[in-house]
Amino acid sequence: MRKGKLNCKVLKIIVFIIVCVSHSDAQKIIDLKDYGVEAYSFKNASPSIVKAIADASKYEETIIRFPEGRIDLWPDGTRNKEYYVSNATESDTLSKEKSIGILLENMTNVTLEGNKTFIVAHGKMIHIAIDNCKNIKVKGLSFDYERPTMSEMKILKADDAGVIAEVHRDSKYIIRNEKLIWYGDGWKAADVNTIRFDPRFEGMYYDSWKPFKNSKVTDLGNGKLMFKGDFSKADFKEGDIMTMRDTYRDCVGILNHYSKELLFEDIHLHYMHGMGVVSQFCENIVMNSINGQPRRASGRKIAAFADFLHFSGCHGKITVENSLFSGSHDDCINVHGTHLRIVNAEKNKIRVRFMHHQTWNIKAFDIGDTIGFVDNKTLLVYEKAQVKSVKKLSERAIELEIDRNVPKQLADKHCVENISKTPEVLIRNNRFEHTNTRGVLLTTRKKAVITGNIFYKTGMHAILIADDCNFWYESGPVKDVTISENKFIQCGYNSYPKSYAIAIMPETHDFEKDRFVHSNIKIIDNEFDISSPQVLFARSTNTLLFKGNVINEVLQDKFKVSTDPMFFLEHCQKVILDNNDLKNVNFQKDIYVNEMTKKDIKIKDSGDFTFN
Incomplete structure (x- = not known):
């Protein structure tokens, strides 16, 4: 018996040693100092980083450790690769090859560990590209340009x-x-x-x-x-x-490309060229404590050439929280899919085409995805199908084989939307400021929560829920959105006369009775400081709750005050205004209705409104 017990103990020790050795071997620490990357040397660190990443790719789990302080990257010595990027690929014959400072490709379980690391780009380049990767963490890094393109x-x-x-x-x-x-x-x-x-x-x-x-x-x-x-x-x-x-978009700051399980934490984005952080066809992304603004010492005002965060065709869940976005020439956050136009159809095959000049040559469908057939005039989905095969015909055209014959309703300029590639979204505890456009532009079918944020003087609508099949081709309808406990401060002045803080504005004026583009939107317990009467615009929405909100009138003498109504409602149903506080408002409390009747609206304890 004693011998058996001893053998058992020895076996456990051997197993423990094997586990420890294998774990140690798997979680490899790659210290960039060992590759000659020296802070404040002002030398080109690009070749050293390329070599370090190549070594890191040999291990199952890796920490790539950056030195404390400033390091510099030039395009010479970086990895170059051709990328077509949603909303950032111009329609021309110029090369789409990008220089990439830090390229992770086909890797898993990698942590980029910064230590107050300040990375400076010299010339146009992507700071980081994460391509077909899984479980990637990026922490404690700051990015800027020596000569911003702004x-x-x-x-x-x-x-x-x-x-x-x-x-x-x-x-x-x-x-x-x-x-x-x-x-x-x-x-x-x-x-x-x-x-x-x-x-x-x-x-x-x-x-x-x-x-x-x-x-x-x-x-x-x-x-x-x-x-x-x-x-x-x-x-x-x-x-x-x-x-x-x-205006030419030929690059991005950070590119997340067909990857999953991504975490960005304690990241400082001081300047990004072309677009900001673009995530396309990625699954499960967390962005926590993102500081998107110029360095104070720089004295600059702009940190993002266009959008700060742009999510296209993503799925799983997107979380953006505890962050600041200040100084962009376009939207702070944009979440959307892409409509592709049907240009040919026969039996169970359709040929679809990218239509917008900045979005093309992207793998937009996988076998097994569900697609929706969309009427471009009404933006309504009239039938769904499953993708059985995908064939690329050209840089703009794709042939899809589906599990049924094409619907009889199919007509010229109708589109398809990839319903499977839509994300759940949480946008929480952020501040949006110093942008001439929107704070958040959102179109997704999955549950979306926008809560606890501050929208400070966004030039256009603080929040825009769109959907479009004719111009930008950004899809699709929303089905479950909660906008709660946010503060909106003098937003929308650039959208005059429709200076609405929140706009639910699908790009359609063709309505079908009892059918709506968007549904189930709750706007509750927010505070609006308005210097123009416009609070909410809603079109083609079924079940809209505006409850427990406080609206305050504030003075400004910079922009004209619009005479548009406080609430603009067009082809909506089941609208409830409930227990809102408008005591501090002297503006006319107008409600405009079109393609609907007053019976579609219920008002409870929200003050005296006038219909016009």
Whole structure:
């Protein structure tokens, strides 16, 4: 017996040692210092990082440890790869090959572990690409550009003699033939888009001023420029910041590509070119404590060339929480699918096509996915089918074999939506500010919760629930959305006269009786500080609850006050306004109804409303 017990103990010890050795072997720590990556050396760390990642790929579980402090990346020595990216691939013949600072490809169980690491890109590149990976964690890293592709300058003086502006120290320029040219590493700005930041109002808005085309420029030295021309409509104020970029989208900040189980935590996004963080056809993404804003020491205003976070065709669950998004030229968060137009159909096969010029050549369907046939005029799904095979015909066209014959209702310009590739969404405890467009743009069929956020002077609607089959082709309907315990502060001024804080606005004006694009939307226990009467726009929505919200009127003298109604309701059903506090509102409390009747609305203890 004693011998048997001894053998048992020895066996357990051997098993324990094997487990420990295998675990140690699996969880390999790759320290970039061992590969020659030295903080504050200002040397190109790209080749060393490529080698370190190659070594990390040999292990089942890896921590890639970054040094504390600044490291620099140049395109030379990086991995290059061709990527087509949703909403960021221009329709032209130029190469879609990208330089990628940190590329994880076909890897699992990798942690990128930063230690107050500040990564600076020199020239256009993707900071990180995560391609066909699983269980990836990115923590404690900051990203910026040595020369952002956004140029900025401050108005010092404006009068009949002209405009004097001071160029930000990070913005490089030359004057040729009295014209201003912005340039950087391997690029110069061509078609420039200008957005003005008003530091007094803390708002951003589109500006039509084109100093490159309509003005003569003189360099006064020390970064100061004199512009001469017709500025009668410019209305410049001393201190205004002009932010300018070329509109061409040829890159992204971070790309998540056909990957799953992704965590980003304690990440600082100080500048991203082309688009921000784009996640396409990924499953289960958590973004926690994201600091999207320029470094304070930089003195810049813009951190994102376009969207901060963009999710296209994702599924599983998306969580964005405890984050700040400040300084973008487009939406802070955009979650959507993609409608593809049906261009040919025969029996159980359909040929579909990407229609928008910035979204194409993407694997949009898998075998087994469920698709919906969508009427482009009504945006209603009239039949569903399952995908049996997928065949790429060209960069824009795909042939789908489905499990049934095509529906008889199919007509010209109808589309399909991939219903399977839609995510559950949680957006919680974030702050959105300093954007000329939206805080959150959301279209998903799964449960979505937007709660505990602050929307501060977003130029357009703080929250937009859209759906479109003719222009952007971003799908689809929402079926379960809760917007609760948020604060909306003077949002929507750029959408004048429809300056609504929340807009449920599918792109359709063709309605079918008792059928609706969106459904089951609850807007409860929020606070609205409004400087224009518009609170809620809702179109083609079934079951809409607006309950327990507090609305306050605040003064501003920057923008015109719209006379549009407080509530604009069009082709909606089962609308309830319940126990809302409007005591601090002097605006007219109007409700406009169209393609519906007053009987479709129930009002309980919410003040005196006028229908018009």
